[in-house]
Amino acid sequence: MITDYSIQAIAINAIPLIFAITIHEAAHGYAARKFGDNTAYMLGRVSLNPAKHIDPVGTILIPLALILTGSPFLVGYAKPVPVNFGRLRNPRIDSIWVALAGPGSNFIQALIWAVLLIVLVGFGIDEKFLISMAQAGILWNLGLLVFNLFPLPPLDGGRILSSMLPARQSIALGKLEPWGFFIVLALVFTGIIGSLWMEPLMALFKSVIYALTLLLQMLF
Template sequence: MITDYSIQAIAINAIPLIFAITIHEAAHGYAARYFGDNTAYMLGRVSLNPIKHIDPVGTILIPLMLILASSPFLIGYAKPVPVNFGRLRNPRIDSIWVALAGPGSNFAQALIWAIFLITLIGFGVDERFLLAMSQAGITWNLVLLVFNLFPLPPLDGGRILASLLPARQSIAFGKLEPYGFFIVLALVFTGLIGSFWMEPLTAFFKGVVYFVTLPLQMLF
Protein backbone atom coordinates (compact mmCIF):
# COMPACT_ATOMS: atom_id res chain seq x y z
CA MET A 1 0.00 0.00 0.00
CA ILE A 2 1.09 3.59 -0.55
CA THR A 3 2.17 5.39 2.61
CA ASP A 4 4.15 8.12 0.83
CA TYR A 5 1.88 10.50 -1.09
CA SER A 6 4.65 12.69 -2.58
CA ILE A 7 4.57 13.47 -6.30
CA GLN A 8 7.50 11.11 -6.87
CA ALA A 9 5.83 8.25 -5.01
CA ILE A 10 2.57 8.75 -6.92
CA ALA A 11 4.48 8.81 -10.22
CA ILE A 12 6.30 5.56 -9.34
CA ASN A 13 3.05 3.79 -8.40
CA ALA A 14 0.72 5.24 -11.03
CA ILE A 15 1.85 3.29 -14.11
CA PRO A 16 1.95 -0.22 -12.59
CA LEU A 17 -1.30 0.40 -10.68
CA ILE A 18 -3.17 1.61 -13.78
CA PHE A 19 -1.92 -1.41 -15.73
CA ALA A 20 -2.81 -3.75 -12.85
CA ILE A 21 -6.41 -2.51 -12.60
CA THR A 22 -7.01 -2.15 -16.35
CA ILE A 23 -5.69 -5.57 -17.36
CA HIS A 24 -7.47 -7.17 -14.40
CA GLU A 25 -10.87 -5.90 -15.56
CA ALA A 26 -10.20 -6.53 -19.24
CA ALA A 27 -9.21 -10.12 -18.40
CA HIS A 28 -12.63 -10.74 -16.85
CA GLY A 29 -14.31 -9.50 -20.03
CA TYR A 30 -12.02 -11.51 -22.30
CA ALA A 31 -12.61 -14.69 -20.30
CA ALA A 32 -16.38 -14.13 -20.33
CA ARG A 33 -16.31 -13.72 -24.10
CA TYR A 34 -14.17 -16.85 -24.49
CA PHE A 35 -16.68 -18.88 -22.48
CA GLY A 36 -19.70 -17.58 -24.38
CA ASP A 37 -20.82 -14.19 -22.98
CA ASN A 38 -20.26 -11.16 -25.24
CA THR A 39 -21.83 -8.62 -22.84
CA ALA A 40 -18.58 -6.91 -21.82
CA TYR A 41 -17.24 -7.01 -25.39
CA MET A 42 -20.39 -5.39 -26.81
CA LEU A 43 -20.12 -2.62 -24.20
CA GLY A 44 -16.47 -1.97 -25.04
CA ARG A 45 -15.16 -3.23 -21.70
CA VAL A 46 -12.71 -5.75 -23.17
CA SER A 47 -10.29 -2.87 -23.50
CA LEU A 48 -6.87 -1.73 -22.24
CA ASN A 49 -8.15 1.85 -22.12
CA PRO A 50 -8.08 2.74 -18.37
CA ILE A 51 -10.93 5.26 -18.81
CA LYS A 52 -13.28 2.39 -19.67
CA HIS A 53 -12.74 0.89 -16.21
CA ILE A 54 -12.72 3.98 -13.97
CA ASP A 55 -15.46 4.16 -11.34
CA PRO A 56 -15.95 7.78 -10.09
CA VAL A 57 -16.50 6.63 -6.50
CA GLY A 58 -14.28 3.55 -6.19
CA THR A 59 -11.37 4.64 -8.37
CA ILE A 60 -11.26 8.36 -7.56
CA LEU A 61 -13.38 9.50 -4.62
CA ILE A 62 -12.58 6.81 -2.01
CA PRO A 63 -8.79 6.77 -2.63
CA LEU A 64 -8.74 10.61 -2.65
CA MET A 65 -10.61 10.77 0.67
CA LEU A 66 -8.17 8.27 2.19
CA ILE A 67 -5.20 10.27 0.92
CA LEU A 68 -6.59 13.53 2.33
CA ALA A 69 -7.20 11.75 5.65
CA SER A 70 -3.55 10.55 5.64
CA SER A 71 -4.82 6.99 5.94
CA PRO A 72 -2.19 4.21 6.09
CA PHE A 73 -4.51 2.21 3.81
CA LEU A 74 -5.28 3.00 0.19
CA ILE A 75 -8.01 0.88 -1.33
CA GLY A 76 -10.62 1.31 -4.00
CA TYR A 77 -12.19 -0.51 -6.89
CA ALA A 78 -12.70 -0.24 -10.63
CA LYS A 79 -15.98 -0.39 -12.51
CA PRO A 80 -16.99 -4.07 -12.49
CA VAL A 81 -17.02 -5.74 -15.89
CA PRO A 82 -20.61 -6.80 -16.72
CA VAL A 83 -20.95 -10.55 -17.10
CA ASN A 84 -24.17 -12.41 -17.87
CA PHE A 85 -23.30 -15.72 -16.24
CA GLY A 86 -26.41 -17.33 -17.73
CA ARG A 87 -24.89 -16.94 -21.20
CA LEU A 88 -21.77 -18.91 -20.34
CA ARG A 89 -21.67 -22.35 -21.92
CA ASN A 90 -21.29 -24.03 -18.53
CA PRO A 91 -22.28 -21.30 -16.05
CA ARG A 92 -21.26 -23.07 -12.85
CA ILE A 93 -17.74 -24.01 -13.99
CA ASP A 94 -17.07 -21.21 -16.46
CA SER A 95 -17.95 -18.53 -13.91
CA ILE A 96 -15.00 -19.76 -11.81
CA TRP A 97 -12.63 -19.22 -14.74
CA VAL A 98 -14.10 -15.80 -15.44
CA ALA A 99 -13.59 -14.80 -11.79
CA LEU A 100 -10.04 -16.22 -11.75
CA ALA A 101 -9.06 -14.35 -14.91
CA GLY A 102 -8.61 -11.03 -13.08
CA PRO A 103 -6.37 -12.28 -10.24
CA GLY A 104 -4.59 -14.51 -12.75
CA SER A 105 -3.71 -11.47 -14.85
CA ASN A 106 -2.30 -9.79 -11.74
CA PHE A 107 -0.08 -12.80 -11.03
CA ALA A 108 1.15 -12.73 -14.63
CA GLN A 109 1.90 -9.01 -14.35
CA ALA A 110 3.76 -9.53 -11.06
CA LEU A 111 5.94 -12.07 -12.87
CA ILE A 112 6.58 -9.67 -15.76
CA TRP A 113 7.57 -6.85 -13.38
CA ALA A 114 9.83 -9.27 -11.48
CA ILE A 115 11.53 -10.35 -14.72
CA PHE A 116 11.95 -6.69 -15.68
CA LEU A 117 13.47 -5.90 -12.26
CA ILE A 118 15.85 -8.87 -12.36
CA THR A 119 16.93 -7.92 -15.89
CA LEU A 120 17.60 -4.32 -14.88
CA ILE A 121 19.70 -5.41 -11.92
CA GLY A 122 21.43 -8.11 -13.98
CA PHE A 123 22.57 -5.60 -16.60
CA GLY A 124 23.68 -3.13 -13.94
CA VAL A 125 21.02 -0.53 -14.67
CA ASP A 126 21.03 1.89 -11.73
CA GLU A 127 17.95 3.96 -12.57
CA ARG A 128 16.17 4.35 -9.24
CA PHE A 129 12.85 5.34 -10.81
CA LEU A 130 12.67 2.18 -12.97
CA LEU A 131 13.81 -0.04 -10.10
CA ALA A 132 11.24 1.45 -7.73
CA MET A 133 8.48 1.23 -10.36
CA SER A 134 9.29 -2.44 -10.98
CA GLN A 135 9.10 -3.17 -7.26
CA ALA A 136 5.80 -1.26 -7.07
CA GLY A 137 4.51 -3.30 -10.01
CA ILE A 138 5.24 -6.55 -8.18
CA THR A 139 3.71 -5.29 -4.92
CA TRP A 140 0.53 -3.78 -6.38
CA ASN A 141 -0.25 -6.82 -8.50
CA LEU A 142 0.25 -9.21 -5.59
CA VAL A 143 -1.90 -7.00 -3.35
CA LEU A 144 -4.70 -6.88 -5.95
CA LEU A 145 -4.36 -10.64 -6.55
CA VAL A 146 -4.72 -11.51 -2.87
CA PHE A 147 -7.33 -8.84 -2.07
CA ASN A 148 -9.61 -9.93 -4.92
CA LEU A 149 -9.35 -13.58 -3.87
CA PHE A 150 -10.93 -12.78 -0.49
CA PRO A 151 -14.01 -15.07 -0.37
CA LEU A 152 -16.76 -12.47 -0.11
CA PRO A 153 -18.91 -11.07 -2.93
CA PRO A 154 -18.56 -8.93 -4.97
CA LEU A 155 -14.83 -9.78 -4.89
CA ASP A 156 -13.61 -12.49 -7.26
CA GLY A 157 -13.01 -14.90 -4.40
CA GLY A 158 -16.65 -14.53 -3.38
CA ARG A 159 -17.82 -15.39 -6.88
CA ILE A 160 -15.55 -18.44 -6.93
CA LEU A 161 -16.89 -19.61 -3.57
CA ALA A 162 -20.49 -19.02 -4.70
CA SER A 163 -19.88 -21.23 -7.73
CA LEU A 164 -18.48 -24.01 -5.55
CA LEU A 165 -21.32 -23.99 -3.02
CA PRO A 166 -24.53 -26.02 -3.47
CA ALA A 167 -27.30 -24.05 -5.19
CA ARG A 168 -29.30 -23.12 -2.07
CA GLN A 169 -26.22 -22.03 -0.10
CA SER A 170 -24.89 -20.19 -3.13
CA ILE A 171 -28.10 -18.12 -3.42
CA ALA A 172 -28.02 -17.28 0.29
CA PHE A 173 -24.33 -16.36 0.09
CA GLY A 174 -24.98 -14.14 -2.93
CA LYS A 175 -27.34 -11.98 -0.86
CA LEU A 176 -24.27 -10.59 0.92
CA GLU A 177 -23.09 -8.88 -2.28
CA PRO A 178 -24.71 -5.44 -1.67
CA TYR A 179 -22.93 -5.27 1.69
CA GLY A 180 -19.73 -7.07 0.74
CA PHE A 181 -17.54 -4.05 0.05
CA PHE A 182 -18.53 -2.38 3.32
CA ILE A 183 -17.77 -5.57 5.24
CA VAL A 184 -14.36 -5.77 3.57
CA LEU A 185 -13.76 -2.07 4.27
CA ALA A 186 -14.47 -2.67 7.96
CA LEU A 187 -12.14 -5.68 8.00
CA VAL A 188 -9.41 -3.55 6.40
CA PHE A 189 -9.65 -0.77 8.98
CA THR A 190 -9.73 -3.20 11.90
CA GLY A 191 -6.58 -4.84 10.54
CA LEU A 192 -8.15 -8.31 10.45
CA ILE A 193 -7.98 -8.78 6.70
CA GLY A 194 -4.38 -7.57 6.71
CA SER A 195 -3.13 -9.84 9.47
CA PHE A 196 -5.03 -13.00 8.63
CA TRP A 197 -5.38 -12.77 4.84
CA MET A 198 -3.32 -10.14 3.03
CA GLU A 199 0.04 -10.57 4.75
CA PRO A 200 0.35 -14.39 4.72
CA LEU A 201 -1.03 -14.85 1.21
CA THR A 202 0.98 -11.97 -0.24
CA ALA A 203 4.12 -13.51 1.27
CA PHE A 204 3.13 -16.88 -0.23
CA PHE A 205 2.66 -15.52 -3.76
CA LYS A 206 5.83 -13.45 -3.44
CA GLY A 207 7.60 -16.72 -2.71
CA VAL A 208 6.02 -18.29 -5.80
CA VAL A 209 7.21 -15.39 -7.95
CA TYR A 210 10.71 -15.75 -6.48
CA PHE A 211 10.72 -19.50 -7.17
CA VAL A 212 9.49 -19.11 -10.78
CA THR A 213 12.08 -16.41 -11.56
CA LEU A 214 14.93 -18.24 -9.77
CA PRO A 215 16.47 -19.59 -13.02
CA LEU A 216 16.69 -16.01 -14.38
CA GLN A 217 18.22 -14.81 -11.11
CA MET A 218 20.82 -17.58 -11.29
CA LEU A 219 21.56 -16.69 -14.92
CA PHE A 220 22.58 -13.18 -13.87
Protein backbone atom coordinates in the same frame (compact mmCIF):
# COMPACT_ATOMS: atom_id res chain seq x y z
CA MET B 1 1.78 2.39 1.71
CA ILE B 2 2.54 5.59 -0.19
CA THR B 3 4.27 8.13 2.03
CA ASP B 4 5.89 10.21 -0.70
CA TYR B 5 3.47 12.42 -2.62
CA SER B 6 5.93 13.93 -5.10
CA ILE B 7 5.08 13.85 -8.79
CA GLN B 8 7.73 11.18 -9.35
CA ALA B 9 6.41 8.99 -6.54
CA ILE B 10 2.84 9.34 -7.85
CA ALA B 11 4.01 8.33 -11.34
CA ILE B 12 5.97 5.37 -9.98
CA ASN B 13 2.83 4.02 -8.32
CA ALA B 14 0.15 5.25 -10.73
CA ILE B 15 1.57 3.65 -13.88
CA PRO B 16 1.68 0.03 -12.62
CA LEU B 17 -1.60 0.53 -10.73
CA ILE B 18 -3.42 1.73 -13.86
CA PHE B 19 -2.07 -1.25 -15.79
CA ALA B 20 -3.03 -3.60 -12.93
CA ILE B 21 -6.63 -2.37 -12.74
CA THR B 22 -7.18 -2.04 -16.48
CA ILE B 23 -5.83 -5.46 -17.42
CA HIS B 24 -7.65 -7.06 -14.48
CA GLU B 25 -11.03 -5.82 -15.67
CA ALA B 26 -10.33 -6.43 -19.36
CA ALA B 27 -9.32 -10.01 -18.49
CA HIS B 28 -12.76 -10.66 -16.96
CA GLY B 29 -14.46 -9.44 -20.13
CA TYR B 30 -12.09 -11.37 -22.39
CA ALA B 31 -12.66 -14.60 -20.46
CA ALA B 32 -16.42 -14.10 -20.49
CA ARG B 33 -16.35 -13.67 -24.26
CA LYS B 34 -14.27 -16.82 -24.68
CA PHE B 35 -16.82 -18.77 -22.63
CA GLY B 36 -19.84 -17.47 -24.55
CA ASP B 37 -20.90 -14.08 -23.14
CA ASN B 38 -20.30 -11.02 -25.34
CA THR B 39 -21.88 -8.50 -22.93
CA ALA B 40 -18.64 -6.81 -21.84
CA TYR B 41 -17.26 -6.87 -25.39
CA MET B 42 -20.37 -5.23 -26.83
CA LEU B 43 -20.14 -2.49 -24.17
CA GLY B 44 -16.51 -1.81 -24.98
CA ARG B 45 -15.20 -3.14 -21.67
CA VAL B 46 -12.72 -5.60 -23.20
CA SER B 47 -10.38 -2.67 -23.54
CA LEU B 48 -6.97 -1.49 -22.33
CA ASN B 49 -8.30 2.08 -22.11
CA PRO B 50 -8.16 2.92 -18.36
CA ALA B 51 -11.04 5.38 -18.69
CA LYS B 52 -13.36 2.46 -19.44
CA HIS B 53 -12.69 0.89 -16.04
CA ILE B 54 -11.97 3.66 -13.51
CA ASP B 55 -14.64 4.17 -10.84
CA PRO B 56 -14.52 7.57 -9.05
CA VAL B 57 -15.34 6.05 -5.66
CA GLY B 58 -13.57 2.71 -5.78
CA THR B 59 -10.52 3.73 -7.78
CA ILE B 60 -9.93 7.20 -6.32
CA LEU B 61 -11.86 8.07 -3.16
CA ILE B 62 -11.46 4.81 -1.21
CA PRO B 63 -7.68 4.48 -1.78
CA LEU B 64 -7.32 8.19 -0.87
CA ALA B 65 -9.27 7.62 2.37
CA LEU B 66 -7.04 4.67 3.23
CA ILE B 67 -3.93 6.78 2.63
CA LEU B 68 -5.23 9.58 4.86
CA THR B 69 -6.14 7.16 7.66
CA GLY B 70 -2.74 5.48 7.58
CA SER B 71 -3.87 2.05 6.40
CA PRO B 72 -0.91 -0.28 5.65
CA PHE B 73 -2.77 -1.52 2.56
CA LEU B 74 -4.33 0.38 -0.31
CA VAL B 75 -7.32 -1.33 -1.87
CA GLY B 76 -10.16 -0.29 -4.09
CA TYR B 77 -12.10 -1.41 -7.10
CA ALA B 78 -12.83 -0.50 -10.69
CA LYS B 79 -16.17 -0.47 -12.46
CA PRO B 80 -17.25 -4.12 -12.49
CA VAL B 81 -17.21 -5.72 -15.91
CA PRO B 82 -20.78 -6.78 -16.77
CA VAL B 83 -21.10 -10.53 -17.22
CA ASN B 84 -24.32 -12.36 -18.07
CA PHE B 85 -23.51 -15.68 -16.44
CA GLY B 86 -26.59 -17.26 -18.01
CA ARG B 87 -24.97 -16.87 -21.43
CA LEU B 88 -21.88 -18.84 -20.48
CA ARG B 89 -21.76 -22.27 -22.05
CA ASN B 90 -21.34 -23.98 -18.67
CA PRO B 91 -22.34 -21.25 -16.18
CA ARG B 92 -21.27 -23.01 -12.97
CA ILE B 93 -17.77 -23.93 -14.15
CA ASP B 94 -17.16 -21.11 -16.62
CA SER B 95 -18.03 -18.46 -14.04
CA ILE B 96 -15.09 -19.70 -11.94
CA TRP B 97 -12.71 -19.14 -14.85
CA VAL B 98 -14.20 -15.71 -15.57
CA ALA B 99 -13.73 -14.71 -11.93
CA LEU B 100 -10.18 -16.12 -11.83
CA ALA B 101 -9.17 -14.24 -14.99
CA GLY B 102 -8.79 -10.91 -13.16
CA PRO B 103 -6.60 -12.11 -10.26
CA GLY B 104 -4.76 -14.36 -12.70
CA SER B 105 -3.85 -11.35 -14.82
CA ASN B 106 -2.50 -9.62 -11.71
CA PHE B 107 -0.30 -12.60 -10.90
CA ILE B 108 1.10 -12.61 -14.44
CA GLN B 109 1.75 -8.86 -14.24
CA ALA B 110 3.49 -9.25 -10.88
CA LEU B 111 5.68 -11.96 -12.43
CA ILE B 112 6.52 -9.70 -15.40
CA TRP B 113 7.45 -6.81 -13.09
CA ALA B 114 9.62 -9.23 -11.06
CA VAL B 115 11.43 -10.35 -14.21
CA LEU B 116 11.98 -6.72 -15.20
CA LEU B 117 13.39 -5.96 -11.75
CA ILE B 118 15.79 -8.92 -11.90
CA VAL B 119 16.98 -7.92 -15.37
CA LEU B 120 17.50 -4.29 -14.37
CA VAL B 121 19.50 -5.22 -11.29
CA GLY B 122 21.31 -8.02 -13.13
CA PHE B 123 22.55 -5.70 -15.86
CA GLY B 124 23.54 -3.09 -13.30
CA ILE B 125 21.02 -0.53 -14.54
CA ASP B 126 20.91 1.86 -11.62
CA GLU B 127 17.79 3.74 -12.71
CA LYS B 128 15.89 4.44 -9.50
CA PHE B 129 12.66 5.35 -11.29
CA LEU B 130 12.44 2.05 -13.19
CA ILE B 131 13.54 -0.07 -10.24
CA SER B 132 11.01 1.60 -7.93
CA MET B 133 8.29 1.20 -10.56
CA ALA B 134 9.03 -2.51 -10.93
CA GLN B 135 8.89 -2.95 -7.15
CA ALA B 136 5.59 -1.03 -7.04
CA GLY B 137 4.25 -3.14 -9.90
CA ILE B 138 4.92 -6.33 -7.93
CA LEU B 139 3.27 -5.01 -4.76
CA TRP B 140 0.22 -3.45 -6.44
CA ASN B 141 -0.54 -6.55 -8.46
CA LEU B 142 -0.07 -8.92 -5.53
CA GLY B 143 -2.25 -6.64 -3.43
CA LEU B 144 -5.05 -6.63 -6.02
CA LEU B 145 -4.65 -10.38 -6.54
CA VAL B 146 -5.00 -11.23 -2.86
CA PHE B 147 -7.67 -8.64 -2.09
CA ASN B 148 -9.89 -9.77 -4.96
CA LEU B 149 -9.60 -13.41 -3.88
CA PHE B 150 -11.24 -12.63 -0.53
CA PRO B 151 -14.21 -15.07 -0.45
CA LEU B 152 -17.08 -12.60 -0.23
CA PRO B 153 -19.18 -11.29 -3.14
CA PRO B 154 -18.95 -9.07 -5.12
CA LEU B 155 -15.19 -9.76 -5.03
CA ASP B 156 -13.83 -12.42 -7.37
CA GLY B 157 -13.18 -14.81 -4.50
CA GLY B 158 -16.82 -14.58 -3.49
CA ARG B 159 -17.95 -15.45 -7.02
CA ILE B 160 -15.56 -18.40 -7.11
CA LEU B 161 -16.82 -19.67 -3.74
CA SER B 162 -20.43 -19.17 -4.78
CA SER B 163 -19.90 -21.30 -7.90
CA MET B 164 -18.31 -24.07 -5.83
CA LEU B 165 -20.96 -24.23 -3.10
CA PRO B 166 -24.18 -26.28 -3.24
CA ALA B 167 -27.18 -24.32 -4.53
CA ARG B 168 -28.69 -23.46 -1.13
CA GLN B 169 -25.42 -22.19 0.35
CA SER B 170 -24.61 -20.35 -2.88
CA ILE B 171 -27.93 -18.48 -2.73
CA ALA B 172 -27.33 -17.59 0.91
CA LEU B 173 -23.87 -16.23 0.09
CA GLY B 174 -25.28 -14.28 -2.84
CA LYS B 175 -27.61 -12.39 -0.50
CA LEU B 176 -24.55 -10.76 1.06
CA GLU B 177 -23.47 -9.21 -2.24
CA PRO B 178 -25.13 -5.78 -1.74
CA TRP B 179 -23.25 -5.44 1.56
CA GLY B 180 -20.14 -7.44 0.74
CA PHE B 181 -17.80 -4.61 -0.15
CA PHE B 182 -18.86 -2.58 2.90
CA ILE B 183 -18.10 -5.60 5.08
CA VAL B 184 -14.69 -5.95 3.44
CA LEU B 185 -13.97 -2.24 3.89
CA ALA B 186 -14.83 -2.51 7.59
CA LEU B 187 -12.39 -5.42 7.87
CA VAL B 188 -9.75 -3.35 6.06
CA PHE B 189 -10.15 -0.29 8.29
CA THR B 190 -10.00 -2.43 11.44
CA GLY B 191 -6.84 -4.16 10.19
CA ILE B 192 -8.37 -7.63 10.33
CA ILE B 193 -8.18 -8.35 6.62
CA GLY B 194 -4.62 -7.06 6.54
CA SER B 195 -3.18 -9.27 9.26
CA LEU B 196 -5.24 -12.40 8.63
CA TRP B 197 -5.61 -12.33 4.85
CA MET B 198 -3.44 -9.86 2.96
CA GLU B 199 -0.12 -10.36 4.76
CA PRO B 200 0.04 -14.18 4.73
CA LEU B 201 -1.27 -14.58 1.19
CA MET B 202 0.96 -11.85 -0.24
CA ALA B 203 3.91 -13.57 1.41
CA LEU B 204 2.80 -16.86 -0.16
CA PHE B 205 2.54 -15.41 -3.68
CA LYS B 206 5.87 -13.60 -3.25
CA SER B 207 7.40 -16.99 -2.49
CA VAL B 208 5.80 -18.46 -5.62
CA ILE B 209 7.18 -15.64 -7.78
CA TYR B 210 10.60 -16.04 -6.15
CA ALA B 211 10.54 -19.76 -6.99
CA LEU B 212 9.44 -19.11 -10.60
CA THR B 213 12.21 -16.56 -11.14
CA LEU B 214 14.93 -18.44 -9.23
CA LEU B 215 16.67 -19.67 -12.39
CA LEU B 216 16.73 -16.16 -13.82
CA GLN B 217 18.12 -14.83 -10.55
CA MET B 218 20.87 -17.46 -10.66
CA LEU B 219 21.77 -16.48 -14.22
CA PHE B 220 22.44 -12.95 -13.02
